[in-house]
Amino acid sequence: MLEAVNLKKDYGGHLALKGLNLKIEPGEIYCLLGANGAGKSTTINLFLDFIKPSSGMALIDGMNVADHSIETKKALAYIPEIVMLYRNLSGLENLRYFSQLAGHSEYTDADLLGFLKRAGLPDHAPMKRVGGYSKGMRQKVGIAIAIAKQAKVLLLDEPTSGLDPKASNEFSDLLVQLAGDGVAILMATHDLFRAKESGTRAGIMKHGELVADLVTADIGHADLEALYLKHMHD
Numbered sequence: 518m519l520e521a522v523n524l525k526k527d528y529g530g531h532l533a534l535k536g537l538n539l540k541i542e543p544g545e546i547y548c549l550l551g552a553n554g555a556g557k558s559t560t561i562n563l564f565l566d567f568i569k570p571s572s573g574m575a576l577i578d579g580m581n582v583a584d585h586s587i588e589t590k591k592a593l594a595y596i597p598e599i600v601m602l603y604r605n606l607s608g609l610e611n612l613r614y615f616s617q618l619a620g621h622s623e624y625t626d627a628d629l630l631g632f633l634k635r636a637g638l639p640d641h642a643p644m645k646r647v648g649g650y651s652k653g654m655r656q657k658v659g660i661a662i663a664i665a666k667q668a669k670v671l672l673l674d675e676p677t678s679g680l681d682p683k684a685s686n687e688f689s690d691l692l693v694q695l696a697g698d699g700v701a702i703l704m705a706t707h708d709l710f711r712a713k714e715s716g717t718r719a720g721i722m723k724h725g726e727l728v729a730d731l732v733t734a735d736i737g738h739a740d741l742e743a744l745y746l747k748h749m750h751d
């Protein structure tokens with residue numbers, strides 16, 4: 518479970534996050550929407566403990582990440598816009614390496630190949646160098662790493678930007694599957710369509726504040742877009 522409690526971030530006089538309160542339960546996919554500079558990445562970076570809050574708390578599984586950096590990192594997986602992998606290693610070798618780093622040395626190659634398959638990596642790809650992978654294939658290795666790590670929390674920062682519609686659709690389906698397994702997911706995205714399609718909740722952030730927090734099943738595509746645009750113009 519992910520929770521922000523009155524979470525604030527001040528970058529030298531610029532209040533980028535103004536007291537965020539948010540709870541994301543296992544099985545939820547929370548899509549954080551908002552214009553460039555709204556504070557979405559700041560929120561994610563606080564949960565990752567990449568940056569420290571000015572006040573308030575970011576909690577993962579009830580633990581304050583600022584005080585439990587290592588323990589909370591064990592519970593989470595992070596997928597940025599471009600998943601960082603070793604170009605000269607194959608997908609399988611990358612997955613083995615990152616799984617071992619996460620303390621899972623027990624997996625056999627068959628296990629690891631199973632995770633890559635579950636993440637939708639084509640059968641011909643696991644033995645090939647990642648340097649030749651498409652962006653969508655790299656994202657799939659990122660998902661396989663999350664599966665292998667048995668992450669309870671998944672943080673994503675614009676993971677589908679630059680993916681073609683089919684790859685984006687496949688990626689969103691994977692997130693829905695992970696949520697079905699009880700993972701709590703927070704995703705910063707500009708993709709209103711995907712937020713409505715695969716998100717269970719959506720929040721609109723503006724100037725460091727959550728100005729809307731909705732259940733996606735309660736709102737249509739057009740209504741979400743209209744609401745988003747209304748907030749952007751206010």
Ligand SMILES: Nc1ncnc2c1ncn2[C@@H]1O[C@H](COP(=O)(O)OP(=O)(O)OP(=O)(O)O)[C@@H](O)[C@H]1O
Nearest residue numbers: 528531533551552553554555556557558559560705
């Ligand atoms: N390291 C930093 N130092 C100073 N200001 C920063 C820093 N990082 C972010 N900011 C500022 O904080 C605000 C929020 O930025 P943030 O990156 O969280 O926005 P975002 O919603 O993720 O935007 P985008 O959609 O462009 O990724 C912006 O005004 C940004 O310029």
